[in-house]
Amino acid sequence: MAAELAGKKIIFIVGGPGSGKGTQCERIVAKYGYCHLSSGDLLRAEVASGSERGQELQEIMKRGELVPLETVLAMIRDKMLANTDAKGFLIDGYPREVDQGKQFESSIAPATSVLYLDVATETMVQRLIKRGQTSGRADDNEETIRARLNTFEKATAPVVDYYKQQGKLYEIERAVAESSPDEVFAKVCLLFDKL
Ligand SMILES: Nc1nc2c(ncn2[C@@H]2O[C@H](COP(=O)(O)OP(=O)(O)OP(=O)(O)O)[C@@H](O)[C@H]2O)c(=O)[nH]1
Ligand SMILES: Nc1ccn([C@@H]2O[C@H](COP(=O)(O)OP(=O)(O)O)[C@@H](O)[C@H]2O)c(=O)n1
Numbered sequence: 001m002a003a004e005l006a007g008k009k010i011i012f013i014v015g016g017p018g019s020g021k022g023t024q025c026e027r028i029v030a031k032y033g034y035c036h037l038s039s040g041d042l043l044r045a046e047v048a049s050g051s052e053r054g055q056e057l058q059e060i061m062k063r064g065e066l067v068p069l070e071t072v073l074a075m076i077r078d079k080m081l082a083n084t085d086a087k088g089f090l091i092d093g094y095p096r097e098v099d100q101g102k103q104f105e106s107s108i109a110p111a112t113s114v115l116y117l118d119v120a121t122e123t124m125v126q127r128l129i130k131r132g133q134t135s136g137r138a139d140d141n142e143e144t145i146r147a148r149l150n151t152f153e154k155a156t157a158p159v160v161d162y163y164k165q166q167g168k169l170y171e172i173e174r175a176v177a178e179s180s181p182d183e184v185f186a187k188v189c190l191l192f193d194k195l
């Protein structure tokens with residue numbers, strides 16, 4: 001447990017590729033002042049740095065596979081410890097596996113809540129193909145999108161059940177998660193207003 005993070009709200013933001021995690025995190029930051037840490041963005045920053053580690057990460061991400069647990073956990077921890085004045089943290093796109101969640105909670109701090117956006121696979125495919133037209137992301141192409149969805153189904157879907165059993169899950173059900181960002185955010189606020 002990192003003492004500097006005691007008492008901080010820590011919310012895992014979980015959902016498939018293109019489920020709207022980043023879109024909701026932007027709105028949560030604007031309204032509630034949390035620190036938004038997107039694991040995908042942290043990894044892309046390492047890739048953009050041109051480091052040798054970045055090149056290795058890029059290869060994994062282009063295959064839609066998961067990078068080593070220790071790598072992404074260390075990146076998130078460093079960023080949290082550099083932002084201890086934040087009132088809370090949004091850990092976007094993490095955990096990707098149950099073990100990642102356990103490692104985070106034992107070595108950094110327990111998660112206060114887990115926000116899950118449930119969106120249908122084909123909806124996510126269409127959203128990401130559209131985003132890919134402007135995002136410039138190396139993984140927003142149909143082949144990698146399908147690989148990421150497969151990774152999500154196999155490795156990350158169990159994370160949802162794990163935190164549901166722990167009573168920590170706050171689910172945005174499909175009917176809402178597939179509507180507009182405003183409607184999703186209205187439901188998201190019901191969680192953050194009571195934290
Ligand atoms: N209709 C609709 N589209 C959305 C919503 N949220 C996000 N989108 C669109 O879906 C695409 C993906 O949204 P992101 O917020 O980047 O999704 P993400 O979960 O962060 O995706 P990854 O970073 O790839 O995991 C974007 O192009 C958004 O415009 C929503 O609530 N409704
Ligand atoms: N905890 C994490 C987060 C992202 N990643 C990698 O980074 C990529 C981009 O993550 P992201 O959250 O921006 O996008 P999605 O994969 O969710 O669509 C993932 O596809 C993984 O290859 C990872 O391996 N482990």
Ligand SMILES: [Mg+2]
Nearest residue numbers: 021022038040
């Ligand atoms: Mg995102």
